Amino acid sequence: MYPFWEVPFFTSGLVIALVATFHILPCHLATGAFWFNVYVERKAFYEKRPELLEFLKKYSLLILIFCFVIGSLSGVGIWYAATVASPRGISALIHNYVWGWATEWVFFIIEIATIYVYYYTLGRIDEKSHLTLGWVYAWAAWISMIIITGILAFMLSSGKWVETGGFFDGFFNETYWPQLFTRTALMFGIAGAYAVIVASTLKNKEVRLELVRTASIWGIGGMVLGAIFTLWYLFKLPEHAKDLAFGGTLPYLKGMLYVAAICYGVVLLWFVIFGLIRPSLSRPVIGIIILFILFAGIGAGEGFREGARRPYIIDRYMYGNQIIANNIPAKNIKAEVPKFQKEGFWSNLYFKPDNLDLSKTKDRLLAGSVIVHHQCGNCHALDRLGKIRPLSLLLENLATESPGDVADFLDALGDYPYMPPFAGNDKDKEAAAEYLFSIVRR
Amino acid sequence: MDLSLYLNSMRDAAGLPFYPIVFQVLLVLTFALHIVMVNLVLGSSFLAVYEVSKKSEFGARLSKALGRVITVGLSIAIVLGVAPLLFVQVIYDPFWYTATSLSAFWALMFLVVITLAFYSSYGFYLGNKKSGPGEMKARWAYVAIFFLLLTALFIHMLSMEQLTPEKWKAWIISKEGFVSFSGGEFHSVSLGRLLHFIIPSFAVTGVYLMLYASYFSEREDYDSNYLDYVAKRGANLALWASVLTVASGFWWLGTIPKDFSFAQNPFFIIGAVLGIITTAYLGAAYLSPEKRAKNASILMFLTIFFMSCAREGLRMRYMNKVGYNIYNYPLNVDWPSTILFFATFIMGLFVLCFPAAAAFKAGKAPKGQIVTINPTIVRNSLYLMIAWFVVVAGLGLVISLKNGTLF
Structure with missing residues (x-):
């Protein structure tokens, strides 16, 4: 990325x-x-x-x-x-x-x-x-x-x-x-x-x-x-757009x-x-x-x-967070979500600190911040006082009480018709969830 | 992940729709055209201020003419700049997008400062339209120059940052492991290279003045003393700016890594030789600048074109050093869209004959005289546009019906 x-x-x-x-x-x-x-x-x-x-x-x-x-x-x-x-x-x-x-x-x-x-x-x-x-x-x-x-x-x-x-x-x-x-x-x-x-x-x-x-x-x-x-x-x-607009979803x-x-x-x-x-x-x-x-x-x-x-920036091809959503065989393009879920999102990043120890909470929060910025920051404000779809407020409304609750929410992201799925492995999710929990408005 | 892997993995998944060499040639050619206009605008702005300060009749007249050049030239420079901006993103996408994201704030500030430069130049041009010698005000031209130079600095910085990928990480990642998302990075300015872009502005403007004097020399309502003044000013400016350009070129050359052997680049050698020939020719042209204007402009453009090729060669050296080569960019050749562009491009050249002929003939005629344009050129340019529409709309309808996307 x-x-x-x-x-x-x-x-x-x-x-x-x-x-x-x-x-x-x-x-x-x-x-x-x-x-x-x-x-x-x-x-x-x-x-x-x-x-x-x-x-x-x-x-x-x-x-x-x-x-x-x-x-x-x-x-x-x-x-x-x-x-x-x-x-x-x-x-x-x-x-x-x-x-x-x-x-x-x-x-x-x-x-x-x-x-x-x-x-x-x-x-x-x-x-x-x-x-x-x-x-x-x-x-x-x-x-x-x-x-x-x-x-x-x-x-x-x-x-x-x-x-x-x-x-x-x-x-x-x-x-x-x-x-x-x-x-x-x-x-x-x-x-x-x-x-x-x-x-x-x-x-x-x-x-x-x-x-x-x-x-x-x-x-x-x-x-x-x-x-x-x-x-x-x-x-x-497209049908999914009609559903979003007129089916009561958005x-x-x-x-x-x-x-x-x-x-x-x-x-x-x-x-x-x-x-x-x-x-x-x-x-x-x-x-x-x-x-x-x-x-x-x-x-x-x-x-x-x-x-x-939504959730695409290019219909059926690329999600709003710039991750490729589907295979396009005619162009030899492969979907990236399965890749990131298998190999990890963090391990595929270049712009990250090389010396983090993800077994430490402090380092996990740093890694989580980077992952969340990439996967959520295009559409959601990440500041506590953010104005555009602020994540801190959204998570507060979901009454998340622990990083585990946030991780469950990340797991379910793909079920929302207007949200891309979380593209990462369990370690990525854990780090992202801890970071997100740290910015929830309380 | 190492740098080379990052750069190559960030190439767009769709690949290129045609061979990279074609995009590279288009990139260099359109950049050369763009930079000529940019140079003309920048040089004209400085000269317009200088001519205002002379408080003479000829100075005021030339300054007003340059006011029009600045506004029109800036519009053309921006439109011409769209093409290299497009092609650089196609073949050098990992460099372009990374550097611009790192300096996002400055990339957007570029838009603000160039807008301010534009309106300031209009302020100078429209504000002085009816002013006589000694009444002209140069303040808006000063403002325009300030913002034009800022624009040049920002674009120079964005270009240079692309050449230093090994430093990118250190710019935004602190020792403590914090990653900055501010987009406020401002690095890699090279004064020698920047000057080697700014100084030729005066040479280009000088040659433009020679052309201007030559073009209007047939107009009976133009004072020959005024045209003589303009031609001499142009030749003088072009000559000394060319000498300084060569000097600044040597300074810049000294800042380029030795192992690139840039001085042995064939395009650089041709460009440098042409630059020296142009300078010598300008020296010889001083006595009759109007007659030598066309040759001087051809030599000047060829020099700029070959220097643009050399610049591209230099970029390739920087990028090869970090394991990136445009010639192995994955391909997904798309003939229909390639044909669409080249057919349109050729058509466009024919269509442009009409406004070019109209401008050329109208400019040659004395004030009050109405000129007639060859009706075949006039008619055909319009027919070509309509034919393009009919062909593409027809194609679109057929494809839409075939794919079931129309109804």
Whole structure:
């Protein structure tokens, strides 16, 4: 195992979640915005309405400054966050989908080349070529979504990949199409929201009202279609994910969906009232508040997706604690739990003190700390005052009265549908149980 | 468990989807492209501040032009950097993931400082757009330089930590047996190597200025005195920075373990010879920098490319020393995804002809003149994108129907 990185109180998993959620706003804007931009530019070009160009310049500059700073950096940020929080998880994805990511990178290059040339050549090259630049950007950006959705969906439902190990068998899995349609719809919703904000700042009143209304219609379309495709997405979830979410095993997942639905509902209402019915009331500041609500909705939706795939970080392949769950014969990959149960987890670690004597309690506690960090620390806070699924509190609620009680609990871990089994031998378990008992809140 | 066993056992269980040499070539090539842009951004930032301090008309104009280079260049550098970041994780995963986990805090701080560098550079560029000579403010450029240098330091440290695996354990395990999970390790900084990366920034920026002057020399609305000023500044900067780069290279060379015989590495020898030829050429180019700009840029890129190859050779030596060899990484060759990438890559080069042609022609035309782009290039680039979508979506539908994953 790689060295473990602990984030006090909150777990490293939350760091990825925050970066990933934040990334969605600029990246969905980057993918959706130019469809709207091209629509407006077509109007300006074919209807001979140069007054619309003010919007194009402002909107493009927003995309440049927001998407190609925050968007691209938070995209790299997800990689870094995943690297430090779940190195084996991101490694597994990269080694299966490196060519997918490399393909996406080609489209990133096309995106960045076209967006800058688009922005700086407005009014410098012929209108038709400029409009086509916009189209090329729009396609490149959406195709990058087409690619990354396959990799994200693979984590939730790995499809036939577990049997064949084939790139495309994992890519075009059960939740791929519904996720792609949902994300595509959502990108229009997000692009519409930003467009309303930018349009609200325009000086020309007539143009302002027209574009606020038009952008709202795009936004409403995106939100409504997004809701419909979300139902398809929920219907296509793997059975174990449905059990977790709707069978009462993890009720918080349903709560996440409600939060997402409420947030998106508020955004939809904003589009209808401040965009469609009374566009004159639209103000940038209200739009920015709406973005925060959208952020909360996205966070809840992503939280649902991550929670529904428990106990795996990659469906049926790798557990949340980065231990390989099942054999993948097509790739000559072997499950690691049986290995660790036979040989011991501790004996397979490199980053451990070499001189510990496990017959001594003090040394067992040190070893137990290392084992528990690796096997539990990705999802559970280990501090006494931890905030994310704190183990000290969970064990207190279980009324464990001795290390033996904790060891019994570790034995039963695999019976919980959302927990990986304990991957270690009796000595590992004894050390882990003693350490865990030492942090129980009393 | 010994270090070699650890490193080899941490290779990803899925193996590589194609031959390691291909990833290695892509890694070196994309790194060279990335580092050129990084150098340009860093050198331009310093030069922009210097030109502001001149308080002259030409200085202000050049400084504004560099402001745009910094913002655009940083975007491009980041996107180009994604590829080597990806490929290094594929073939050197045990080193990359271990070092980054050990220094997790700094790896995330890198994102913070580069974001601050980005917005500071925008602050400088947008804040001075309408300023005249003597009115320009350089404070945001100073902030940008500070954060860019911090970014360089963090990335340098993360790269260097990968080369010292024999020290990893001692960093996080105390004598008492406590294991640190803080992710706060900060080790292995090599000033010689860091300088050998920073100093070429000025040489690259100098050559860029020569190209800039050469490119705009056909524009009637550009003052020839200004372009002459830019070209001379570029040639001067490129020449002296090249000399200093060679000097810092020798310093760095002295810090490399002798038993690596790095000075005998063929890529290093080619790179060093090219570096000396480039320096001599820049000396000769001083009298007519605009005319020599293209050749100088080709020589400069070749030098950087071969030095990137030498850097990769050096990395292999460090890793061979601890029993790690990328060429025996287990394989699970996946042809369909490999074809997907290379076909897309070739398609991408064709598509990029369009924005490149548009930018090139628009930049050559005087202000107010609208240029027309060859409609075949325009049309084909869009058609290629749509064709890619049709092929992949069609493939996806067939596979989904075959696997029963669609409905």
